[in-house]
Amino acid sequence: TQLLEQSPQFLSIQEGENLTVYCNSSSVFSSLQWYRQEPGEGPVLLVTVVTGGEVKKLKRLTFQFGDARKDSSLHITAAQPGDTGLYLCAGVPGTYKYIFGTGTRLKVLA
Amino acid sequence: DSGVTQTPKHLITATGQRVTLRCSPRSGDLSVYWYQQSLDQGLQFLIQYYNGEERAKGNILERFSAQQFPDLHSELNLSSLELGDSALYFCASSVEGVAGVGGTDTQYFGPGTRLTVL
Numbered sequence: 001t002q003l004l005e006q007s008p009q010f011l012s013i014q015e016g017e018n019l020t021v022y023c024n025s026s027s028v029f030s031s032l033q034w035y036r037q038e039p040g041e042g043p044v045l046l047v048t049v050v051t052g053g054e055v056k057k058l059k060r061l062t063f064q065f066g067d068a069r070k071d072s073s074l075h076i077t078a079a080q081p082g083d084t085g086l087y088l089c090a091g092v093p094g095t096y097k098y099i100f101g102t103g104t105r106l107k108v109l110a
Numbered sequence: 111d112s113g114v115t116q117t118p119k120h121l122i123t124a125t126g127q128r129v130t131l132r133c134s135p136r137s138g139d140l141s142v143y144w145y146q147q148s149l150d151q152g153l154q155f156l157i158q159y160y161n162g163e164e165r166a167k168g169n170i171l172e173r174f175s176a177q178q179f180p181d182l183h184s185e186l187n188l189s190s191l192e193l194g195d196s197a198l199y200f201c202a203s204s205v206e207g208v209a210g211v212g213g214t215d216t217q218y219f220g221p222g223t224r225l226t227v228l
Contacts, residue, residue, distance in 0.1 A: 040221070040222075041219075041221055041222075042112065042114075042200050042202070042219025042220055042221055042222055043153070043200075043219050044112075044219070045216050045217065045218075048216075088152075088153060090153075097155060097166055097168055098143070098155040098168070099155070100145075100152055100153040100154070100155070101152070102152050103152055103153075
């Protein structure tokens with residue numbers, strides 16, 4: 001069974017701090033995605049990374065795909081209360097199946 | 111608003127019953143995906159349809175079934191409901207049905223249906 005483990009599971013930080021969320025697997029994925037989900041809503045796609053070692057930036061968010069395409073990280077610089085939410089990574093093992101990570105619940109305090 | 115609609119928003123029913131969840135994809139999207147999200151299992155991929163045909167199957171129980179109709183809306187049928195089936199059920203849609211593969215196709219999620227089995 002392919003699993004995506006995210007860490008930390010919960011994170012509560014002050015506004016302005018930096019943080020990194022990790023998504024790890026023992027399996028190789030053809031691509032990996034990051035989503036953010038807010039209460040009462042469905043997940044919203046933030047980014048898709050496809051190439052091993054790829055780094056993508058979205059304003060204060062930086063996403064990296066591991067060289068071996070087994071892991072990924074999400075770094076947020078100068079977190080803001082609007083960044084609060086559930087962050088999910090999702091891997092595509094190349095067979096039209098979608099494996100979602102265990103999730104990281106982030107709370108940014110003003 | 112993602113453009114994906116799901117009805118009903120909330121559903122409360124009893125064990126042993128059968129329910130139908132409905133999803134209308136974004137205009138122009140040919141593929142529909144169903145997911146179950148529970149506190150202990152996280153977000154689990156159930157099944158995907160593309161233009162009326164089943165494309166991929168995930169961890170979907172035999173008590174559950176789905177279909178996509180000619181107008182592209184989809185229904186997820188859950189039968190012989192158990193307490194453990196209580197969860198949020200999400201539908202997502204994408205244009206090409208290859209969301210995440212190669213990075214060009216995107217899944218847009220609906221607001222979900224919250225199912226409570228008593």
